[in-house]
Amino acid sequence: MNAITLLDYAGVTVFAATGALAASRKQLDIIGYLFLASVTGIGGGTFRDLILGVPVFWVGNRVYVLICALVAVLVFFTAYRIESRYKLLLWLDAVGLAAFSVMGAAKGLAITGSPVVAIVTGVLTATFGGILRDLLAGEPSVLLKPEIYVSAALAGAAVFTLGALVGLPPYAADLAGFVA
Amino acid sequence: MNAITLLDYAGVTVFAATGALAASRKQLDIIGYLFLASVTGIGGGTFRDLILGVPVFWVGNRVYVLICALVAVLVFFTAYRIESRYKLLLWLDAVGLAAFSVMGAAKGLAITGSPVVAIVTGVLTATFGGILRDLLAGEPSVLLKPEIYVSAALAGAAVFTLGALVGLPPYAADLAGFVA
């Protein structure tokens, strides 16, 4: 479970950072940073848990909200540096997508046993946070450039689900979905 | 139950088609078609089930997601023909609204017994998928032309609920709500 938990924290951190950067582009105050970082970081997983009918992950574990808050504060004080490293951010965004599509697919598969549902929850978990961020910040949705976004999430979720179905041990399936 | 199930599949198919057509208008790739078709086709029912506190309908029955995927692929390869038949689409959209407002009201009434809730869930089920589609595609919300949209859903849900309350057999109430 260690690899999954690490992926999970990494994904929340990275997405929270992209939310905080959106707040920076809109020149919001610290509260706007906190809000957008949280929505982006935990929005996708929240929606996944609601649909699967399980308790929302961050209600039982305050670490997630605190990660979002910490990232928001860090970006608030360092945004001018991070924005000049925009390519690093795009790469990190891809890491977050890969991590969350695997996480979402793994949870969907574990709870329902259905590969179709696993793929849908993988895509949802990976994309919903970013979609909310763009809606709330009034920017064009990332969905409208899907070649680099939803496609990546779909590939990650599908590869993980296939890997799990053909009997790969979880760690190998994680890795395959993540690399895809 | 046969009439309800038919209405249900018909509604999902028609709304998925409108989502795929929105993807066509935005010139998205096949992934964008799949995403918008699914969101529009199953979004309203998902929200209804979350609010009623019952399992989300498509998690236990993969047919719905597969319908959305099939419709997305079909529209992807034939969109140029369908768009030239825009009037057919508007008529189909009305069919979807009528079907979903009855479905949503029926489920709300069955689970809570409250006509007020039945009307709200009928309207939600019928309109939420289209609202999400427009938000995500960056188009003006259908809500802003409510005379042909929310009104139709409200009429369908209200007529069905009234019909059910005065003791019409379910089939007749379905029909009345649908015709309205």
Place this chain on the structure above:
Amino acid sequence: MNAITLLDYAGVTVFAATGALAASRKQLDIIGYLFLASVTGIGGGTFRDLILGVPVFWVGNRVYVLICALVAVLVFFTAYRIESRYKLLLWLDAVGLAAFSVMGAAKGLAITGSPVVAIVTGVLTATFGGILRDLLAGEPSVLLKPEIYVSAALAGAAVFTLGALVGLPPYAADLAGFVA
């Protein structure tokens, strides 16, 4: 519990009024008023209840939906008067925020026992209805002027939660959060 219930009804009423006024600005018909008033009035609490995994508050108590409908009809026939009293509205909006941030924090704290979750649900409850209203009406999100909106909600939720933690009797904590 009386003070909380009063706050709750007051918050729903005030937010429903702001939703109906948004419908007025967009020159929608009566259905648009009903829809936006309901979404704004009960949207934040709906989201809070979904995340906490408890039954959605208005499904079991039809009063909330009826308040929204009543407010929508009242505003529909009197909007020209209310809009000329815009400052009154802003003040009422602040009342709604204060009421809902306390309500949301109280419910989050009662159900999970976690102050972190209480603050998040307080902010969510207070802001989500207005965010939905702006998204659906196609207006710039209130989130983009957070200094007067999310900040107020955060302050209310935080003060209430702190008050409850240090052992203030609930009534005093309500009052403190509300005044903040």
